[in-house]
Amino acid sequence: MKLATYNVNGIRSRLPNLLEWLQRESPDIVCLQELKAADAAFPIDAVQAAGYGALWLGQSAWNGVAILARDSQPIESRRGLPGGKDDTQSRYLEAAVNGIIVACLYLPNGNPQPGPKFDYKLAWFERLIAHASALFSSGHPVIMAGDFNVIPTDFDIYNTRSWLKDALLQPQTRACYQRLLAQGWTDAIRHVFPDERIYTFWDYFRKHWQTDSGLRIDHILLNKEIAGRLKSAGVDRWVRDRPGASDHAPTWITLKAAARSTKTAAAPRRRRAPARSET
DNA sequence: ATGACTTACAGGGTAAGA
Numbered sequence: 078m079k080l081a082t083y084n085v086n087g088i089r090s091r092l093p094n095l096l097e098w099l100q101r102e103s104p105d106i107v108c109l110q111e112l113k114a115a116d117a118a119f120p121i122d123a124v125q126a127a128g129y130g131a132l133w134l135g136q137s138a139w140n141g142v143a144i145l146a147r148d149s150q151p152i153e154s155r156r157g158l159p160g161g162k163d164d165t166q167s168r169y170l171e172a173a174v175n176g177i178i179v180a181c182l183y184l185p186n187g188n189p190q191p192g193p194k195f196d197y198k199l200a201w202f203e204r205l206i207a208h209a210s211a212l213f214s215s216g217h218p219v220i221m222a223g224d225f226n227v228i229p230t231d232f233d234i235y236n237t238r239s240w241l242k243d244a245l246l247q248p249q250t251r252a253c254y255q256r257l258l259a260q261g262w263t264d265a266i267r268h269v270f271p272d273e274r275i276y277t278f279w280d281y282f283r284k285h286w287q288t289d290s291g292l293r294i295d296h297i298l299l300n301k302e303i304a305g306r307l308k309s310a311g312v313d314r315w316v317r318d319r320p321g322a323s324d325h326a327p328t329w330i331t332l333k334a335a336a337r338s339t340k341t342a343a344a345p346r347r348r349r350a351p352a353r354s355e356t
Numbered sequence: 357a358t359g360a361c362t363t364a365c366a367g368g369g370t371a372a373g374a
Contacts, residue, residue: 087363113364138364139372186374245374280374282360
């Protein structure tokens with residue numbers, strides 16, 4: 078089972094790239110961010126023709142998230158984070174797919190910093206932390222995947238020199254991410270590659286792709302019910318190299334098949350005791 | 357270095373991204 082997260086940066090202009098990637102990599106579950114399209118403009122026909130069921134939360138021009146499931150229809154469990162009465166930005170969608178709760182998120186960028194956009198980022202992060210706590214201890218297998226807009230450590234960026242004022246690596250931003258992880262979540266990419274520089278984003282200018290000057294900001298977090306199933310992880314860098322690519326690359330994990338329930342797996346199968354009524 | 361690139365909305369120039 079392969080799950081991926083991909084900030085497409087405009088699903089309509091990126092549709093050929095998205096379809097090529099879906100066909101080549103066949104991910105089972107996909108979290109998309111930055112659709113930059115209203116609900117009515119989501120290319121559901123093309124997505125279905127590629128073999129995927131989908132849920133989406135669109136918005137004209139900006140933001141927008143979607144969850145795709147191969148040969149399956151995701152079952153929506155939440156649309157928007159709790160506590161967002163006045164929040165009009167489409168950044169959170171949650172669904173059940175193949176017995177897993179999948180949370181697809183697009184955390185605010187927060188630049189320029191300081192300022193109202195950074196305040197909004199931190200406030201949104203607080204709402205995420207609160208909801209993530211409930212998800213973590215829900216008893217279900219849960220995966221939170223998306224563009225977190227957080228560079229967790231200096232090891233997750235090619236060089237901090239020109240980013241020191243950036244919202245993505247401010248101490249407050251990193252502290253929020255660490256508080257989230259402290260609930261017990263496994264950062265899947267870092268867990269699989271503890272000593273390697275892994276990037277998921279390379280901005281369009283300054284030849285950052287050509288010089289591999291990237292950031293690791295797209296993350297996949299696993300709760301304790303599913304962390305033991307983590308098998309492998311990676312970044313589909315070839316997608317970033319295609320003509321007309323998004324500035325992000327798809328980031329993915331594979332999972333081992335779910336074990337049978339603990340009781341069933343642990344208890345040796347017993348011969349059925351003869352029933353009294355049989356004699 | 358309020359920059360360099362790219363998308364969306366609109367149908368030009370501005371906002372936003374990270």
